[in-house]
Every structure is written in C-alpha cells, then in structure tokens.
Amino acid sequence: MSTALDLPAKPRDLSGPVGIALLLALAFGLVPLTASDYLFEAILTPFLALALAGLGLNLLTGYAGLLSLGSSAFMAVGAYAAFNLSLRVPGLPLPVSILGAGLVAAAAGLVAGLPSLRLKGFYLAVSTLAAQFFVAWALNRIGWLSNDSPSGVINAPRLVVAGQSFEDARGRYLFSLAIVSFLTFATGRLVNSPTGRNLVAIRDSEVAARIVGVKVARTKLLAFALSCFIVGIAGVLWAFAYLRTVEPAGFNLDRSFQILFIVIIGGLGTLRGAFLGAGFIVVLPLVLSRLGAALLGDSFDSGTLEMVQRIVLGALIVIVLIREPAGLSALLHRTARRLRLSA
Amino acid sequence: MPRSTSIRALLAGAALLALGAGASADEQYFPLQSYRVGPYAAGGTGFFGGFIDYLNLVNSRDGGVNGVKLTWSEGETQYEVERGVEVYERLKSRPGIAAWNPLSVGIAYAMIDRITADKVPLITINHGRTDSTDGRVFPFVFPLLLNPYSETSGIVEYLATREGGLDKLKGKTIAVLYHGSPYGKETIPIYELLSKKYGFKVEQIEVPHPGNEQQSQWLTIRRLRPDYVVLRGWGVMNPVALKTAQKTGFPANRIVGNVWSNSEEDVIPAADAAKGYVAITTQASGAQYPVIQEIVRTVYDKGAGNLSDKKRIGSVYHNLGVLNGILNVEAVRIAQAKFGHRTLTGDEVRWGFEHLRLDEARVEALGAKGLFHSINVTCANHEGEGRVTFQQWDGTQWKVVSDWIKPDWASLRPIIEASSTAYAKERGLTPRDCAAEEQADIQSGKRASVDGK
Numbered sequence: 001m002s003t004a005l006d007l008p009a010k011p012r013d014l015s016g017p018v019g020i021a022l023l024l025a026l027a028f029g030l031v032p033l034t035a036s037d038y039l040f041e042a043i044l045t046p047f048l049a050l051a052l053a054g055l056g057l058n059l060l061t062g063y064a065g066l067l068s069l070g071s072s073a074f075m076a077v078g079a080y081a082a083f084n085l086s087l088r089v090p091g092l093p094l095p096v097s098i099l100g101a102g103l104v105a106a107a108a109g110l111v112a113g114l115p116s117l118r119l120k121g122f123y124l125a126v127s128t129l130a131a132q133f134f135v136a137w138a139l140n141r142i143g144w145l146s147n148d149s150p151s152g153v154i155n156a157p158r159l160v161v162a163g164q165s166f167e168d169a170r171g172r173y174l175f176s177l178a179i180v181s182f183l184t185f186a187t188g189r190l191v192n193s194p195t196g197r198n199l200v201a202i203r204d205s206e207v208a209a210r211i212v213g214v215k216v217a218r219t220k221l222l223a224f225a226l227s228c229f230i231v232g233i234a235g236v237l238w239a240f241a242y243l244r245t246v247e248p249a250g251f252n253l254d255r256s257f258q259i260l261f262i263v264i265i266g267g268l269g270t271l272r273g274a275f276l277g278a279g280f281i282v283v284l285p286l287v288l289s290r291l292g293a294a295l296l297g298d299s300f301d302s303g304t305l306e307m308v309q310r311i312v313l314g315a316l317i318v319i320v321l322i323r324e325p326a327g328l329s330a331l332l333h334r335t336a337r338r339l340r341l342s343a
Numbered sequence: 344m345p346r347s348t349s350i351r352a353l354l355a356g357a358a359l360l361a362l363g364a365g366a367s368a369d370e371q372y373f374p375l376q377s378y379r380v381g382p383y384a385a386g387g388t389g390f391f392g393g394f395i396d397y398l399n400l401v402n403s404r405d406g407g408v409n410g411v412k413l414t415w416s417e418g419e420t421q422y423e424v425e426r427g428v429e430v431y432e433r434l435k436s437r438p439g440i441a442a443w444n445p446l447s448v449g450i451a452y453a454m455i456d457r458i459t460a461d462k463v464p465l466i467t468i469n470h471g472r473t474d475s476t477d478g479r480v481f482p483f484v485f486p487l488l489l490n491p492y493s494e495t496s497g498i499v500e501y502l503a504t505r506e507g508g509l510d511k512l513k514g515k516t517i518a519v520l521y522h523g524s525p526y527g528k529e530t531i532p533i534y535e536l537l538s539k540k541y542g543f544k545v546e547q548i549e550v551p552h553p554g555n556e557q558q559s560q561w562l563t564i565r566r567l568r569p570d571y572v573v574l575r576g577w578g579v580m581n582p583v584a585l586k587t588a589q590k591t592g593f594p595a596n597r598i599v600g601n602v603w604s605n606s607e608e609d610v611i612p613a614a615d616a617a618k619g620y621v622a623i624t625t626q627a628s629g630a631q632y633p634v635i636q637e638i639v640r641t642v643y644d645k646g647a648g649n650l651s652d653k654k655r656i657g658s659v660y661h662n663l664g665v666l667n668g669i670l671n672v673e674a675v676r677i678a679q680a681k682f683g684h685r686t687l688t689g690d691e692v693r694w695g696f697e698h699l700r701l702d703e704a705r706v707e708a709l710g711a712k713g714l715f716h717s718i719n720v721t722c723a724n725h726e727g728e729g730r731v732t733f734q735q736w737d738g739t740q741w742k743v744v745s746d747w748i749k750p751d752w753a754s755l756r757p758i759i760e761a762s763s764t765a766y767a768k769e770r771g772l773t774p775r776d777c778a779a780e781e782q783a784d785i786q787s788g789k790r791a792s793v794d795g796k
Contacts (some may be wrong), residue, residue: 037432042428046429140524140528150528150532152524153525155452155455243453301379302417303379
C-alpha cells in the first residue's frame with residue numbers, strides 16, 4: 001500500500017515541464033486541427049470532464065486519505081448550481097456562473113465533510129453515501145431547482161463566453177480543455193504547497209500530523225471543500241459541455257463508483273492518475289467496442305458485443321491491479337524508468 | 344467458347360456491380376440506439392426487434408420503399424444517456440439518415456439540440472417531452488401517437504366510461520403511484536389539473552427508483568381506499584406493485600397501468616396477482632394482425648427474425664416496434680411522394696413526418712387494422728391525435744376491453760403551448776409559422792402539377 005501513497009513523481013522524469021509543454025501543445029494545437037467531431041464529442045469531452053472529477057476526488061481520497069462515495073452528488077450540485085445561476089441572474093458571464101457553481105459545490109462538500117471530523121475509512125465512505133442520496137432526493141423533490149420542469153430534466157444554457165461561441169464540437173472540447181488545464185495546474189501548485197503537505201500528513205498519520213501542528217479538523221474540511229469545488233466544476237462540464245442536459249438520474253451512485261475507480265486505477269495521490277484512469281474507464285471501453293464492431297461488422301448483435309467488452313474490460317482491470325496495485329500512474333513511471341535504464 | 348463465357352461472366356459481374364452501386368446509392372438509413380443488455384433489456388429487445396423486423400419485411404417484400412432500400416445498424420446504450428450520446432455522435436455522419444428512435448426520455452432530451460442543429464427527425468413514440476408536441480417550437484421532435492399528457496387524459500376518460508360518464512367521476516378518489524424519476528413525475532401537474540376539472544380527488548404517491556419495495560406506499564393506499572389506482576411504473580416496479588396490491592387486498596381490476604406498465608414483461612412475473620389488471624396501450628397486443636402474420640411468414644420463417652424467442656412475436660413491445668416501423672416507413676414514403684424516389688435528407692423526412700396522415704383505410708391497407716387506430720400529424724401537432732385502447736390481462740394474454748378512446752386534446756393544448764412558448768423564450772427561438780408553410784406547400788404542389796401537365 002505504501003507505493004500507492006507515494007508523493008507524486010518529482011519533475012525531471014516524463015511528467016517534467018518539457019513533457020507537460022509537449023502534451024499541452026498537442027492538446028491545444030494538434031488535436032483541434034486533426035480530430036473528428038466524434039472524437040471531440042463522444043470521447044475527448046467526457047474524458048476531460050471525468051478526468052477533472054477524478055482529479056477532484058484524488059485530492060480528497062488520494063492526498064488526504066478521506067474516502068468519498070458522493071462524488072457524483074457534488075457533480076450534480078455543480079451542474080444544477082450553474083444552471084440556476086445562469087437562469088436566475090440574467091447577464092451573468094458563463095465563467096462567473098461556473099465559478100459560482102464550484103463554490104456552491106464546495107459549500108455542499110463542507111457540510112458533507114463534517115462527519116469526517118469523527119469518522120474514518122469505510123465509516124466515512126458510508127456517511128458520504130448520505131450526501132449521494134440526499135442530493136438526488138432534493139433535486140427530484142424541489143421543483144425550483146429544475147425551474148419547475150415537470151420531468152425534472154433541464155436543458156443546459158449556451159456555451160458563450162464574451163460573445164465567443166463554444167457551441168460546436170471543437171469549441172466544447174477547447175472550453176473543457178482550458179478549464180481542466182487551469183484547474184490541473186492550480187491543483188499541482190496546491191499539492192506542492194504547505195496545505196498539500198498537510199493533506200498528505202493527515203493521510204499518513206493523523207496523530208503525527210496533529211503533533212507537528214497541523215490543524216487536522218480545518219485541513220480535512222478544506223480537503224472536502226477543495227475537492228468538491230473541482231468535482232462541481234467537472235459536473236458543469238459533464239452537463240453543459242458534454243451531455244447538454246441535466247437530470248438527477250445521470251448523477252447516481254454508479255457515477256460515483258466510476259470516479260472512484262478512475263482514481264484507484266489511475267493511481268491514488270498522483271495528478272496524472274486521474275487522466276490515466278479516465279482514459280482507462282472512459283475511453284478504453286469505447287475503443288474496445290469500436291474494435292469489436294470493426295472486426296465483426298455492423299450486423300453483429302450489439303448486446304453480445306457489449307457483454308464481451310465488459311468481460312475484457314473487467315479482466316484488464318484485474319490484470320492492471322495485480323501487476324501494479326498503485327495504478328496506471330506507477331506502471332507508467334516504472335516503464336519510463338526501465339526505458340531510461342535500458343537506454 | 345471458354346473465352347466468350349468469361350466475357351459473359353465479366354459482363355454479368357459488371358451488371359451486378361452496377362446494380363449494387365445503384366442500390367447503395369438509394370438507401371435510407373436508420374441508426375438505432377438500442378438497449379439489449381441492462382435492466383431495461385426486455386423493452387429494448389422487443390421494441391428494436393419489432394422495428395428491425397418491419398424494416399426487414401419492407402425490404403424483402405417490396406424491395407424497400409419505392410426501390411429505396413432501408414438499412415440500419417445498432418449501437419448499445421443500456422438506456423444510459425452518455426452511451427446514447429456516444430452512439431449518436433458515432434452514427435450521425437452516416438449518409439441518408441431518416442430518423443432517430445432512441446426509446447429513452449433521457450437520451451431524447453440530450454439529443455434535442457443536436458438533432459435540431461443536424462436537421463434530422465427525432466421520434467419518441469408514446470413518450471418524450473410533452474411540449475415537443477408543439478412542432479412550431481420543436482420542428483424536428485415527434486412524440487408520435489401519445490405524449491404523457493394525452494396518456495393521462497386517456498386514462499381519465501377511460502375511468503369515466505367505467506363509471507358511466509365524466510360527471511360521475513365527481514367525488515371519486517384516484518391514487519397515482521408513480522416512478523420516482525423524470526419520466527414518472529412528468530404527469531403530476533396534469534393529474535392535478537384534471538382532478539380540479541372533473542372534481543375527483545387525486546393522491547400522487549412516489550415510489551423511489553427502482554421500486555422493488557412498496558409496502559409503505561400500499562399501506563397508504565389501503566388507508567386512502569381509492570376507487571382506482573393508476574400505475575405509472577417502469578421495469579421491476581410494475582410486477583412488485585401488482586403483487587403488493589394483492590397482499591394488501593386491493594383488487595387488480597381497479598388498477599390501471601400506463602403505457603410503460605402495459606407489457607407482458609410487467610404482468611407475467613406477478614403471476615396470479617396480475618389477473619384482471621387493465622393497462623392503456625396505443626397498439627393492441629397479439630399476433631393476429633395481417634402485418635404481424637406477414638412478418639412471421641416473410642421474416643421469421645426464413646430465419647431472419649430479430650427476436651430470439653419467437654413467443655414474443657406480437658407482444659406489446661414487439662408490436663410497438665412494428666408500429667414504430669410502420670410510422671417511420673410511411674413518413675419516408677410520404678416524403679418520397681413530394682421529393683422523389685431517392686435517398687432523402689433528414690429535413691425531407693421531417694416533412695414526411697409532418698404530413699404523416701394515416702386514416703383507418705390506409706391503416707387497414709397496411710395490414711394493421713386493430714393494431715392501431717390512425718394518426719394525423721401536422722406541422723403544429725407532432726403527436727398526431729393517436730387514439731388509445733385498454734387491455735385486460737386474463738392470466739395468459741391481453742384482451743382489449745375498450746373502444747379506441749380520444750384523449751381530450753383541446754384542453755391539453757394550451758398547457759403544452761404555454762410550456763413550449765416558455766422554452767422558446769428561454770432558448771431565444773422564434774416559433775415557425777405553420778399556416779404559411781402549409782400555404783407554401785400547396786403553392787409548390789400546384790406548380791408541380793401544372794409542370795406535370
């Protein structure tokens with residue numbers, strides 16, 4: 001378990017500044033020029049949204065060691081908050097309403113984080129389940145939150161920032177990418193700051209952290225608030241940039257588990273883990289199903305294909321976690337080191 | 344001699360190729376966001392099976408629609424919105440798309456902006472967003488036959504016939520047991536409205552998803568002693584409701600199911616408890632209708648049928664799929680009459696749906712007399728005045744127990760228009776002028792007939 005909880009790899013190896021600059025150049029420069037609408041709309045945009053959610057949860061679970069099963073509830077809070085802000089405050093610029101949504105989600109996270117002051121481990125996870133169910137219940141129950149739409153499903157507002165429309169496939173991707181990159185950098189700065197080290201200290205030993213003077217209660221709540229801020233914004237991206245509708249059922253427990261798996265498979269306590277995990281959980285199934293359809297043709301029964309794909313994906317998860325319990329991030333790290341050694 | 348044969352073979356091959364090329368040029372494609380695995384697979388396999396069976400029938404019996412072959416391919420959604428969106432994005436660039444038929448409220452909602460931008464019709468038969476009935480605001484969305492409000496009105500009209508008139512509903516109590524989801528909640532305001540209008544008392548009780556535990560809800564119902572219970576369920580909630588009703592002593596023949604609580608898959612698991620249960624439908628179940636018989640002869644007897652279990656031929660979901668096939672194919676045929684016998688664009692098929700008028704005679708000619716009543720879609724009314732009928736489960740099969748009932752469309756229309764106007768305002772849309780469009784159609788039709796002469 002200790003490898004899983006190592007600090008993020010120091011700059012200098014693959015994730016160094018050069019690597020990041022290359023990756024950003026690729027994502028902002030080359031991808032928008034070459035990718036198809038399908039790649040943008042069905043793969044990259046949801047990938048970015050869930051990677052961001054994974055990043056947020058990683059801050060809480062990976063860095064601060066607090067397990068949460070309520071991530072999708074905070075995504076829902078973010079999405080509904082952004083919807084209501086842009087609906088009820090006319091002329092509010094989109095970035096402001098997204099920021100506001102993050103703050104509302106952070107506030108919700110603060111409340112949901114209160115039990116963490118007394119509960120630990122699985123007990124805390126169970127208490128975050130309450131948030132998961134309460135939010136779904138409230139969104140179903142309180143008509144005002146969905147502007148009294150009879151079915152409770154709401155349409156996302158248009159993606160326009162300062163007169164610039166991001167409505168097409170490429171725009172949605174770039175919009176998400178900009179937000180995700182910004183928040184990833186901010187998180188990167190955070191985890192290397194004293195606050196970030198406090199989070200890790202609490203994870204590794206609460207008693208020791210308290211002895212060296214870390215304010216445990218405050219730091220835990222801060223972890224919840226920061227994590228939910230990011231997860232809330234991920235919810236906005238998921239609803240506004242990707243799906244374009246919001247319904248409570250889309251933010252159910254399954255989604256929370258999905259985000260948790262992204263973090264675990266990607267690698268706890270690493271920034272890139274969220275992206276690797278999202279790639280594994282979001283993109284890989286699509287690649288598998290496209291591969292299956294390409295091999296077997298259109299007429300093949302889609303239900304059977306789906307089952308085969310699930311079996312393959314499940315087997316891959318097991319293999320990855322056996323080969324590297326610390327997740328894909330550690331696997332990548334190890335591979336890179338081996339390559340360097342052999343070179 | 345060998346040489347001439349090879350030349351002949353070459354010629355024949357070339358001819359075949361030419362034919363093949365010709366055929367592939369004239370194809371109309373149906374992308375199917377089906378769900379064959381997951382909790383709603385029973386509905387998905389039945390509906391998409393019926394749809395594909397009908398497309399197969401038209402291809403093998405008539406060689407397509409006026410020579411235009413129908414094609415399709417499936418993408419698995421598991422009834423999940425994001426998978427539906429993924430399938431949409433994957434298949435939307437295929438040529439000659441006629442219409443989308445996701446059979447899921449959530450997926451349909453997520454597609455409304457997308458299909459409007461891409462100008463392709465979205466069909467939500469028997470479900471969907473109620474206010475999309477207003478074609479002036481939702482030009483590409485078609486909740487064909489029955490939107491949730493009409494369904495509610497149809498159920499109330501039916502209960503009135505059982506009581507002996509709408510005025511007899513006064514003072515009666517109706518409990519509505521609804522699924523705790525966007526779909527389930529959609530009709531809450533309309534039950535309230537009708538209860539005020541006709542003076543019956545309505546009590547709406549939510550069953551949280553998925554609905555496999557309903558003891559407390561049925562205890563409430565027992566205390567309430569309603570005259571009728573309307574079951575607005577989905578999936579596992581339906582058989583559980585029927586079984587719990589039996590346990591608490593509420594008679595099944597006083598429970599009326601809505602259009603997603605009306606299938607064999609809903610009643611068979613409840614066994615005895617479902618005997619006498621009544622449910623609304625737009626398409627009667629049973630395999631006796633000529634079109635279903637033709638599907639059995641031309642498709643299943645040749646081993647090309649889509650349902651793996653032949654016993655499900657003629658079941659509620661299968662017949663709904665067949666009916667959906669009829670409506671899609673006829674819309675294409677009607678649009679072809681205007682635009683020519685070729686692959687149509689989505690916008691041209693949209694015109695076809697807006698002129699989808701099948702009277703009883705045409706329905707009979709299609710071999711569907713008794714399967715469904717009629718449809719009359721216009722530019723402004725995308726639902727098309729579908730009639731409903733009621734079936735009672737006798738323990739082994741559904742038996743029709745009512746006439747074709749007309750929902751009270753006139754009193755529903757203002758609520759629909761209020762909602763669609765609000766939507767148009769929220770999105771900054773200008774509603775279409777349907778009268779002007781119809782006038783233009785008539786003009787161009789006249790010109791075409793003059794040119795023809």
